[in-house]
Amino acid sequence: MAARKPTAKPAAAPKKAPGPSRDAESRGHADELHQQAGGSHPPLTTNQGIPVSDNQNSLRDTPRGPTLLEDFILREKITHFDHERIPERIVHARGSAAHGYFELTKSLSRYTTAKLFTEVGKKTPVFTRFSTVAGGAGSVDTPRDVRGFAVKFYTSEGNFDLVGNNIPVFFIQDAMKFPDLIHSVKMEPDRGFPQAASAHDTFWDFISLTPESIHMIMWAMSDRAIPRSLRMIEGFGIHSFRLLDAEGNSTFVKFHWRPKLGLQSTVWDEAVKLAGADPDFHRRDLFEAIQAGAFPEWEFGVQLFTEEDAAKFPFDHLDSTKLIPEELVPLQIIGRMVLDRWPDNFFAETEQVAYCPANIVPGIDFSNDPLLQGRLFSYLDTQLIRLGGPNFHQIPVNAPQCPFANHQRDGHMQMQRPKGRVAYDPSSLEGDSPRETSRGFRSHATPADDGAKGRIRAESFADHYSQARLFYRSQSAPEQAHIASAIVFELSKVETAPIRERVVGHLRHVDADLAQRVADGLGMAALPPAAPARVEPIDMKPSPALQIIGKMKPTLQGRTVGLLVHDGSDAGLVKALRKAAEADGAMVKIVAPKIGGAKLDDGKQLAADGQLAGTPSIVFDAVAVLLSPDAGKQLAKDSAAVDFVANAWAHLKAIAWDEGAQPLLKAGNVGRDAGVVEAEDAKAFVAAARTRQWDREKKLRMLA
């Protein structure tokens, strides 16, 4: 259709043509657009069901004249758009979620009446959301941060929400401190930065004045806080909960999730670069795995202990800054969770899902952990503002999947149509109105402690350093170096010297060597004085279960291998490496300088999954560089290609190479070690790719 010439003099615009002809003209234009897009489609309507004939043009007085207020279609569309956002979560705003199921493999019927934990083989639907804590909803996936691990079990006795993290302890002991903690880590209020980062003055100021946080700091500075994939993190309920049997007898329980793929993390430089290479790295990874049918899976474990056991622990299990070493109370695996379905709609499900630690089912109960007690209030309160009223439990992702009924009525966004006269209890007018049941929820009859009411922190909560020491000393040497380097990195971003000194003062109680490494890394002339400690820390038996490297599974399952090719690459090698990596469980992606792919030496065009400049080696677990001699020389002069190999080397990844790739490897300063293998030897490449080359790190990075 010829473009209309602008009218020279708007004032002299031609008199209106009769309406129908103009509508027909724009209809014709819309038809053209739609024909290109294809498909057969139901009629588009307004929210009132009125069919829309033109979704491209608003109603105008004349072709170049003002838009008319009469255009109810435009007004409805824009008004709805204007209201599309709801307040984001104050914490854990950035998240990714999936549907799946929980299957019980071992009954806990000796301890609890909860059907969820007694009916072996039964599959309970779940919706699980993973999150970062500090950043906003649009922040990146890979900052150094704790990861939320929230599971909603839609049980036959109502919803049970296990709202945990990937770290088994927390920063603070009392919910009273939560707003302070979060305000300190969020962007500073006067300047509005940094986003999604703890490396700034206000966070470390708070930490340096909150000794109870030091144990969690050890975890947050460890590689647990820079995971490779959400499929490779552990999860913890953190608090002690109670299991109750039919007589009301109580057993304490801690809940754990263990990833089937094993724990794995990135290295810090990689995490930083991933933020630029793919801000959605974790979300995409979860999505792609589920779409490919490689469903993420976790084992579910419990630590069970009695009041008498707890009395013998050298710490108070009601204190959320403490964990119970698995060597003290072994973990029993009782089930598994599989995530097998991506949500249909991100907003409707992932954004609107409302978790709440107070959502609990008969046979489970809370403990007196003061952090948990505060959480029992906070979550429902936040959903009321976030989701706009008291009926958010009717949103499909939040609604129980068992029958539910009560006398609560009305309110904003009431979606149900309760019938009858009776909205109260007791009542006699209707035989089918809901009533209490003997199967209902009961609280444990916990005897009260001795002592008086007051704003008191129990003396049993006073040891802030023993478990920080336990964690640090349980780590392998590379992990200890990473912790020290992470603290140096974060404190190097802190402008106020006394804050840095106070933190090192705490580290002196954790481990003298760690304190010295950090002080050296910060260029301190002398060690600052040790922080005042109310309780002398004790040495606990190291717990290897706290390591990552020790729990990493040497496997290509769930990992991704990138093959860099160009015109003339050896088709046989490409095929052999792809076959070997896929046979070991990896997802293989082809990278080429152009997205159209490359013509290999067999004359066939191989399509690329990613273009070199936009697909750095950072997004892969291992790479192979397979190039003709000409291509090798050409790519040795291309910075994206040089970075490809240099980063793979720096991030301790396996690299397979062929003769043609040599100039590129040289340009990228790639050295030689057990992880740099000849592409001919596909078996050796796969073996090297199953793990990271930890020995390489000392050669290429100055760690604290």
Ligand code: HDD
């Ligand atoms: Fe919290 C969200 C985990 C302490 C107040 N929290 C939230 C989410 C997770 C956790 C995973 C995101 C849920 C989702 O995906 O929607 N929170 C924890 C853990 C804690 C913890 C493991 C300590 C053991 N939280 C905590 C305290 C308070 C809160 C002490 C307040 C007293 N948390 C909230 C909140 C959030 C929240 C403000 C924000 C959005 C939401 O609840 O739904 O209410």
